[in-house]
Amino acid sequence: MTPRWSTTTKRAVALVGAGTIGVFLLHVFDVLAPFIWAAVFAYVFGPVVGFFQRRSGAPRGVVVATLFVALGLVVYVLGRLLAPVLLEELTELRGSFPRLIANVQLQLVGALAGSGYEGVVASLFDQIDTLAQFVGANALRVALNVLESILRVLVFVIALFYLLRDGPRFTSRLDELVPGGQRDELVRLGARINLVLGQYVRGQVVLIAIMTTATTIGLSVLQVPFSYLLGLLTGVLETIPIVGPITAGAIAVLVSLGHPAPFGWTQTTYAAVVAVMYTVFRHVEDYVVIPQVIGRIVELHPLLVIFALLSGGAVAGLLGIVLAVPVAASLRLIALYILAKLRDEDPYRAITEPVAVSEEPESVRRPA
Numbered sequence: 001m002t003p004r005w006s007t008t009t010k011r012a013v014a015l016v017g018a019g020t021i022g023v024f025l026l027h028v029f030d031v032l033a034p035f036i037w038a039a040v041f042a043y044v045f046g047p048v049v050g051f052f053q054r055r056s057g058a059p060r061g062v063v064v065a066t067l068f069v070a071l072g073l074v075v076y077v078l079g080r081l082l083a084p085v086l087l088e089e090l091t092e093l094r095g096s097f098p099r100l101i102a103n104v105q106l107q108l109v110g111a112l113a114g115s116g117y118e119g120v121v122a123s124l125f126d127q128i129d130t131l132a133q134f135v136g137a138n139a140l141r142v143a144l145n146v147l148e149s150i151l152r153v154l155v156f157v158i159a160l161f162y163l164l165r166d167g168p169r170f171t172s173r174l175d176e177l178v179p180g181g182q183r184d185e186l187v188r189l190g191a192r193i194n195l196v197l198g199q200y201v202r203g204q205v206v207l208i209a210i211m212t213t214a215t216t217i218g219l220s221v222l223q224v225p226f227s228y229l230l231g232l233l234t235g236v237l238e239t240i241p242i243v244g245p246i247t248a249g250a251i252a253v254l255v256s257l258g259h260p261a262p263f264g265w266t267q268t269t270y271a272a273v274v275a276v277m278y279t280v281f282r283h284v285e286d287y288v289v290i291p292q293v294i295g296r297i298v299e300l301h302p303l304l305v306i307f308a309l310l311s312g313g314a315v316a317g318l319l320g321i322v323l324a325v326p327v328a329a330s331l332r333l334i335a336l337y338i339l340a341k342l343r344d345e346d347p348y349r350a351i352t353e354p355v356a357v358s359e360e361p362e363s364v365r366r367p368a
Contacts, residue, residue, distance in 0.1 A: 026315075033319055034152045038159035040323070042167060044201055049164050064164045082228070089226045185347070189337050192351050193330050200326050203290075208235040210289055211281065215248075218277050222270075223262040225255060239322045241305050245285075249278035300328055 005013070025032060045067065053063045163170075178186050216231025224230065230252050237244035253271050261270035300308075308328035312320030333351045340347040 029316060033316075034156040035159050036319060036323075038156050038163055040201070041160050042163035043197070044205060045164060046167050047198075049167075060168070061165045064161060067164070068161065085228050086232075089229045093226055093229065188348060189333065189351065192348075193333050196329050196333065197326050200329065204239060207285070207289060208238045211235050211238050211245075211285065214281055215252075215278070218281070219252065219274075222256075222274060222277065224252060224274060225259050230255065241309065241325050242302065243309065245278075245282055249275065249282075252278060300325065300332065304328060 049060065049063050049067060052058075052067070053060050056063065058066075175183065175187070212231050212235030215234040216227055219227035219230055230248075233251065234245070234248040237248040240247075253275050256271045256274045257267060261267050265273070305325060305328070308324040309321055312322075312324030312327070314320070316323070336351050337347045340349070340351075
């Protein structure tokens, strides 16, 4: 029988192995991206699969396949309904983009006349025009990027199927890797993290649907061009805390500046009304929708949220920005657990005790 490794040797091997795996994963992150997206969606839809499996008694693979077919039908029906409108708006946007940019530039230069910033605006729009020409001149590269994106989507779908089908098996294997003496503690910590992530992720899905619908209707009533595209963009940008909603509102205001104002309004009034609409929606979201849909489960200061967003973007691009807040919330719980253990305190009280909520506006307290 070979001699057993000492505790020090085991720890050293574990640290070296973890570091090696971490460096390797960072180098192949582009390959990992569709798998990470698949893991996020598997986390969202995993409980749905489990529910139908318990109700039907069918094998998990059959339930997952049925869910894929059902979702495929939903996507097909929505595509048949929305694709013509979206394609029409995309075609119109492509044709009117130069005119839109020119009109926005004219409005801004007129508003800033005599302020000394006219040159800054002109330089900014020169850069936008250069970017548009670059995209047009590199159509082949854009086409190759589209093909690569299609392949990534296929990898995502395949990975999602296997993660949904074999998720419980993967979880049990991970549980087996935890030493018996630490298993109960870490299971309770994992359950708390799961609660936080579950409420956040599923709440965000509902929030995206609500904001997409509300802004699309509002923009249509105000006769803002490309209302369906802008509404969809608003919903997608809801996944980026703090920055996303502001960006969506700014884009809608710029579009309203670049098109003739309806109802006999001036161009400035039209843009101001669009800005007010987004501001009102934002406050309704902060004070009504979020407390009901997501609650106050993610306790992160806005400065930590901004730091997490910048860090996530630097490490993993768009995917890192989207996952920044839930990852930061998980790390917060882990840090509280470790700190309590170092102080010989009850770790579960530290990770479950609610944080006192101040009277600040929800838009200041909440991360998204």
